[in-house]
Amino acid sequence: AVLHCTSFLQDFSTFYLHLDVTPCLCVILSFRLLTRLQTSASTLRTLLSNSFSQNIPSCLWKLGRLNHVAIAVPDLDKAQSLYKDVLGAQVSETVALPEHGVYTVFVELGNTKLELLHPLGEKSPIASFLQKNKTGGMHHICIEVDDIKAAMAELKKKKIRILSEEPKIGAHGKPVIFLHPKDCHGVLVELEQA
Amino acid sequence: AVLHCTSFLQDFSTFYLHLDVTPCLCVILSFRLLTRLQTSASTLRTLLSNSFSQNIPSCLWKLGRLNHVAIAVPDLDKAQSLYKDVLGAQVSETVALPEHGVYTVFVELGNTKLELLHPLGEKSPIASFLQKNKTGGMHHICIEVDDIKAAMAELKKKKIRILSEEPKIGAHGKPVIFLHPKDCHGVLVELEQA
Numbered sequence: 064a065v066l067h068c069t070s071f072l073q074d075f076s077t078f079y080l081h082l083d084v085t086p087c088l089c090v091i092l093s094f095r096l097l098t099r100l101q102t103s104a105s106t107l108r109t110l111l112s113n114s115f116s117q118n119i120p121s122c123l124w125k126l127g128r129l130n131h132v133a134i135a136v137p138d139l140d141k142a143q144s145l146y147k148d149v150l151g152a153q154v155s156e157t158v159a160l161p162e163h164g165v166y167t168v169f170v171e172l173g174n175t176k177l178e179l180l181h182p183l184g185e186k187s188p189i190a191s192f193l194q195k196n197k198t199g200g201m202h203h204i205c206i207e208v209d210d211i212k213a214a215m216a217e218l219k220k221k222k223i224r225i226l227s228e229e230p231k232i233g234a235h236g237k238p239v240i241f242l243h244p245k246d247c248h249g250v251l252v253e254l255e256q257a
Numbered sequence: 258a259v260l261h262c263t264s265f266l267q268d269f270s271t272f273y274l275h276l277d278v279t280p281c282l283c284v285i286l287s288f289r290l291l292t293r294l295q296t297s298a299s300t301l302r303t304l305l306s307n308s309f310s311q312n313i314p315s316c317l318w319k320l321g322r323l324n325h326v327a328i329a330v331p332d333l334d335k336a337q338s339l340y341k342d343v344l345g346a347q348v349s350e351t352v353a354l355p356e357h358g359v360y361t362v363f364v365e366l367g368n369t370k371l372e373l374l375h376p377l378g379e380k381s382p383i384a385s386f387l388q389k390n391k392t393g394g395m396h397h398i399c400i401e402v403d404d405i406k407a408a409m410a411e412l413k414k415k416k417i418r419i420l421s422e423e424p425k426i427g428a429h430g431k432p433v434i435f436l437h438p439k440d441c442h443g444v445l446v447e448l449e450q451a
Contacts, residue, residue, distance in 0.1 A: 126344050128368040132326055132398055136442045145441065149415050150320050150400075172400060174322040174368040199443035201395040204326055206344075206366060221343050247339065248330045249393035 124214045127207035127257050130235075131169075131178045135189045136199040139166055139181040146170045146177070163234055164188050178205075178234070203241070203251035211238050211256040218242065230256070318408045321401035321451050324429075325363075325372045329383045330393040333360055333375040340364045340371070354428055358382055361428060372399075372428070397435070397445035405432050405450040412436065424450070 136142035139157060147154040153171040160167060164187035170177035180202060182190045192202055208214045211230050218225060224243035233239035233255055242252040330336040333351060341348040349363040358381035364371040374396060376384045386396055402408045405424050412419060418437035427433035427449055436446040 124345075126346050126366070129323070129326070129366045129371075132323070132395075134442065134444055138442075142442045149412065149417060151318075152320050172320070172323045177323075177398075196443055198439055201326075201398070201444055204371075204395070218343065223339075223343060245392055248328065248332075248336045249390055250328055250395055 123217060124208055124210040127209060129175050130205040130207050130253075130255050131176045132204050133178045133180055133202040133253075134199065135180045135192050135196065135202040137181075137193055137197065139168060139179060142179050142181075142199070143168050146179075159183055160234055164190075165234070167234060203253050205233075205239070205253040205255050207257040208254045209257055211240060211254060214254055215240060223247070317411060318402055318404040321403060323369050324399040324401050324447075324449050325370045326398050327372045327374055327396040327447075328393060329374045329386050329390065329396040331375075331387055331391065333362060333373060336373050336375075336393070337362050340373075353377055357428055358384075359428070397447050399427075399433070399447040399449050401451040402448045403451055405434060405448060408448055409434060417441070 134142070143154055143157070146152045155169040155171075158167050158169075161183055164182065164184050166181040166183050168179040170179065180189050182193065189202060193199065215225060215230070223246045226241040226243060230238035230240050233253070235255065238256040240254050242254065244251045328336070337348055337351070340346045347365040349365075352361050352363075354361060355377055358376065358378050360375045360377050362373040364373065374383050376387065383396060387393065409419060409424070417440045420435040420437060424432035424434050427447070429449065432450040434448050436448065438445045
């Protein structure tokens with residue numbers, strides 16, 4: 064995919080440099096080329112997305128590592144103790160995230176982490192999940208992507224429903240979206256901008 | 258925890274080396290010491306476990322990385338296509354594991370993997386899960402441990418129920434155990450010998 068992008072840029076510059084133009088025009092064009100080359104990767108992908116998405120869709124965004132597995136728990140202290148005192152994992156303090164309606168505890172597993180969630184406030188997004196799953200349970204998985212806007216555009220085309228019109232700022236301060244569990248075989252999938 | 262182990266070995270060797278013995282006896286004792294030092298880490302942990310477990314329990318075994326997140330799906334081809342064609346992940350071929358009653362597909366995420374599961378045969382361990390969760394869902398998480406026997410011994414002491422008396426050989430050919438979801442806040446946790 065990256066090769067495709069590079070190849071496009073090379074063709075683009077070759078096009079400019081082979082024009083039979085006066086030196087002055089050449090400078091202007093080179094400057095415009097330079098400006099274009101300095102465009103961020105994200106914007107470039109969006110530009111490409113508009114004109115080339117049907118030919119090279121895999122160029123536009125890339126799925127990354129598993130950021131975390133979120134587990135909703137009815138008792139955060141007990142869950143914290145299970146992972147810390149019984150299983151011996153490195154466990155964070157409890158962090159309140161009122162803007163997300165949750166208390167969180169992070170369990171470090173070396174290559175990724177578990178995110179223990181407990182409702183905070185009356186409008187907590189995990190309250191109804193815990194009403195259905197009294198003892199707790201796996202709530203969602205979060206996978207990183209390198210370009211969340213490009214991911215959204217492609218997923219919409221491929222009829223995967225996204226639970227918000229725009230990305231929201233997630234628990235780690237980065238843009239996130241959630242994919243509809245019914246379009247992901249019963250799994251609530253969060254995509255987070257890496 | 259490792260420091261505790263090292264410290265024990267140093268005390269042990271100091272004990273031997275400070276004995277007032279003839280050179281011949283010293284050679285014999287040194288040889289026995291060497292043999293003991295060459296004992297595998299696993300056996301050493303078991304030896305330590307028998308005599309010192311109440312003092313240094315955290316020395317005995319260690320939780321490792323997240324090996325995989327298992328997702329039970331009602332249609333393996335469609336699930337495979339979601340992760341491969343829509344999300345662009347690297348996805349394995351379908352592997353039949355008749356001894357485990359499942360078909361599996363591995364989704365590579367760089368730091369860990371998803372394991373898509375579909376029932377194989379009438380006694381599949383995931384058949385009842387899919388009857389309750391028609392569209393599929395997260396089935397279990399698998400975390401690696403460096404000594405599954407030591408983990409079992411400690412978890413039993415700490416009243417965490419294990420779903421088998423002995424480890425079984427899991428889908429990756431390594432010993433595994435499953436912890437009771439009710440003792441793990443609604444999550445079925447698999448521990449796999451790393």
